[in-house]
Amino acid sequence: MLIKTIHNWEIPESRATSEHVFLNRRKFIAAAGFAGIGLASGIRPGLAAEDPTAGLYPGKLNPAYADAGRKVTPEALNITYNNFYEFGTSKRISKAAEALVIRPWEIAFEGEIETPFKMQFDDLIKKVQIEQRVYRHRCVEAWSMTVPWSGFTLKQLVALAKPNANAKYVKFETFNDPEIAPGQKPSLFGGSYPWPYSESVTMEEANNDLAFMVTGAYGKPVAKSMGAPIRLHLPWKYGFKSAKSINKITFTSERPKSFWEVLGPREYGFWANVNPEVAHPRWSQAAERDLETGEKIPTIIYNGYAEQVASLYDGMKDELGTALFK
Numbered sequence: 630m631l632i633k634t635i636h637n638w639e640i641p642e643s644r645a646t647s648e649h650v651f652l653n654r655r656k657f658i659a660a661a662g663f664a665g666i667g668l669a670s671g672i673r674p675g676l677a678a679e680d681p682t683a684g685l686y687p688g689k690l691n692p693a694y695a696d697a698g699r700k701v702t703p704e705a706l707n708i709t710y711n712n713f714y715e716f717g718t719s720k721r722i723s724k725a726a727e728a729l730v731i732r733p734w735e736i737a738f739e740g741e742i743e744t745p746f747k748m749q750f751d752d753l754i755k756k757v758q759i760e761q762r763v764y765r766h767r768c769v770e771a772w773s774m775t776v777p778w779s780g781f782t783l784k785q786l787v788a789l790a791k792p793n794a795n796a797k798y799v800k801f802e803t804f805n806d807p808e809i810a811p812g813q814k815p816s817l818f819g820g821s822y823p824w825p826y827s828e829s830v831t832m833e834e835a836n837n838d839l840a841f842m843v844t845g846a847y848g849k850p851v852a853k854s855m856g857a858p859i860r861l862h863l864p865w866k867y868g869f870k871s872a873k874s875i876n877k878i879t880f881t882s883e884r885p886k887s888f889w890e891v892l893g894p895r896e897y898g899f900w901a902n903v904n905p906e907v908a909h910p911r912w913s914q915a916a917e918r919d920l921e922t923g924e925k926i927p928t929i930i931y932n933g934y935a936e937q938v939a940s941l942y943d944g945m946k947d948e949l950g951t952a953l954f955k
C-alpha cells in the first residue's frame with residue numbers, strides 16, 4: 630500500500646509483483662539478525678520491559694488452530710517487516726513504533742450499545758479467555774506469513790459491549806497522535822490521510838469464531854510494530870482489515886467508511902476477502918510470496934478458511950458487482 634505514485638495512497642505495482650524485500654534479501658536478513666541480537670540480550674523491539682500481562686502468554690493452544698498448514702514465520706522477520714502507516718510508509722517502522730506509549734491504554738466503547746463506556750486494556754484482558762492460535766496472514770500486497778497469535782475471540786468483546794438491536798457493524802479505530810506517530814502529522818502526505826486508521830466488519834463477521842483480538846504473539850505481549858497492545862486479526866481477509874493499536878470500538882447501524890476505502894474504494898473495498906480469482910486492479914491475487922522463503926504459493930479462497938466463513942457471503946456481490954467468492 631504505497632504512495633508517492635500518481636495518487637499518494639497507491640501501492641506501486643512493484644510492491645505487489647516483485648516485493649523489494651526479496652530483491653534486497655541480504656539487507657533483510659541483516660535486519661532480522663539485528664533483531665535476533667536484541668532477543669538474545671533480552672531486549673526486543675516492541676516489548677515493554679515490564680508488561681503486567683506478560684504472564685498470560687502464550688495461553689492455551691487452541692487445537693482447532695494449532696497448525697495453519699504452513700511453517701510459522703520467524704519472529705524476527707515478523708516484528709521488523711510491517712505495515713503501520715502511522716509510523717511511516719516503509720516496512721521498517723519497528724524502531725519508530727517504539728515511541729508508542731501502551732500504558733495506560735484506554736479503549737472507548739461507543740454507539741449502538743446498552744451504555745457507552747471506557748475500559749483500561751489491563752482490565753479488559755482480565756475479562757476474557759486468552760488462547761493461542763496459529764493463523765495465516767495474507768496482505769493485499771501479495772505476501773504472506775504465518776503467525777502464532779495469542780488473544781481472544783472478537784465475539785467475547787462483542788458480548789462484553791452489549792450491542793443493541795440497531796447494531797449492524799463494528800468499527801475499530803487506531804490511536805491518533807501526531808506527537809508520537811510521524812505519519813499522522815498534517816504536514817505529511819498533504820494531510821490527505823483520513824486518520825485515525827479505521828476498519829469495520831459486520832456483526833455476523835465479528836461473531837464468527839475466527840475473528841480474533843490479538844494481544845500477544847510468539848508467546849509474549851504483541852510487539853508495538855505489530856499493533857500493541859491490542860489489534861484485530863481476520864485471517865480470511867486481506868491484512869489491511871486488521872486494524873492495529875485499537876483504542877475505540879463503535880457499534881453502528883450504518884456501514885462506516887474505512888481508512889483505505891476512503892483512499893481507494895476500487896482497490897481496498899469493505900469486504901476484502903482473500904480471493905485468488907478477483908484481481909486487485911493493478912496486480913493479480915492468484916499467488917502470494919511467503920515472507921520467509923520468498924517462495925511463490927497459490928492463494929486460496931478465503932485464505933484457506935472457507936469452511937468457517939464461506940456461508941457468511943452466500944450469494945453476495947460487492948458494490949462493483951464482483952462476487953465475493955467463487
Ligand code: MTE
Nearest residue numbers: 711712713714768803826868869871872873
Ligand atoms: N493498522 C494501522 N493502524 N495502520 C496500518 O498502517 N496496516 C494494515 C494492518 N493494520 C495498518 C494497520 C496492513 S496493510 C496490514 S498488511 C497489516 O496491518 C500488517 O500487519 P503486520 O505488520 O503485523 O504484518
